[in-house]
Amino acid sequence: MNIQTDTSTVTGRDGSDGTVGKALGVLDRVAAFGRPVRFTELLEVSPFPKATLYRLLQTLTKQGMLGFDPERGTYVPGLRLVRMAHAAWAQSSLAPIARSHLDRLSRAVGETVHLAQLDGGHVLYVDKRNAVRPVPMYSEAGKIGPAYCTGVGKAMLAFLPEAEREAALVQQSWHRFTPNTLTDADAMRAELDVIRTEGNAFDREEHEPGIHCIAMPVLSQGGRVLGAVSVTSSTDRGTLENLKRHLPHLRQAVDRIAGEVRDWRFPDQTEG
Structure with missing residues (x-):
């Protein structure tokens, strides 16, 4: 950005x-x-x-x-x-739980890995692993980004209950960062329905030119959105189709993170 x-x-x-x-x-x-x-x-x-x-x-x-x-x-x-902030990171974010799983995912794919959570309708990046050959990009741990044009943001929005999703959509700026950015709430709702069906989201150079990613949500046993993980790369290094080959590793990572959450109570969570 x-x-x-x-x-x-x-x-x-x-x-x-x-x-x-x-x-x-x-x-x-x-x-x-x-x-x-x-x-x-x-x-x-x-x-x-x-x-x-x-x-x-x-x-x-x-x-x-x-x-x-x-x-x-x-x-x-x-x-x-x-x-x-340090206390919040340790007690309220997924980062400490997800650390080893992000490390494993990073080694398996060799690309940039992000862990994010929703913060007031926006994306809060809580952890990051750089690629073997790092690519300059906006996202860093601790930064806030838009939800409607990032892979992690769309992955989380898609799995929110309808009322929460609508409340989050109202908070989006709908700024056009690139020619590929969706700036219409109805078009976004249609894409979120597809994401919910397929289980993963894509950023098709919607936030930054030359940057694309695949992302999946981290869900509790009851389907509550806890966060999202993405694998991000540049278009110079390959196509989105090339990134899709990492989907099995990505799914394994989010499943493992979700599994550990069962033994760790999210701050406002009452279910497993």
Whole structure:
């Protein structure tokens, strides 16, 4: 995804829950830059007046949720936030459970492997294994991406209950990243029906030119969507048909991850 900051993923969160919502929105925007950011840059993308934004930044800095460099005048995510993120990664993500299975899948296919979960209708990449010959791409662990034009996103959307799927579709930006990006909700619903039938999804250069992938959801015994795994490569290295030969390895990986989840209670899960 060739953009400076993906602030579309935080749109709608600012201020929805009073002061707490506003503060979280500011944290989202600081993190979205992916680098130290100045107050003037944040003000350009913030829905808040200058005084409100400054007050929120001061509070977040005092609480250790943001770090401030007085010499450069820049903000970065704070160490307290890092500690919380580490705890969340260990307790709330599939990454610790899936680690060995991603390693095995990576060795078997030799391509880039992603593990993702849904976060408010968007894709949160929680782990990644690079290919034997790495390919530059947007996705990295900890980054947020769109669900409607990524393989992992579509794999998860397809298996959501209807009401949850519709709620997630409403949150999509429908931005056209490439000529192949689907920007119509009805067309996406039709593709999600096919994905649900076939059990796997494809990204046909829909998010980044020259990047394609195959993906499958990680489902609990009761069919609940826990995450998704993808095998990703570049069109320079082969066609989508070439990638399809990895489907057996991919299915084995998601089945093994799901099997381990039976002995690990997902935070808001009440079934196996």
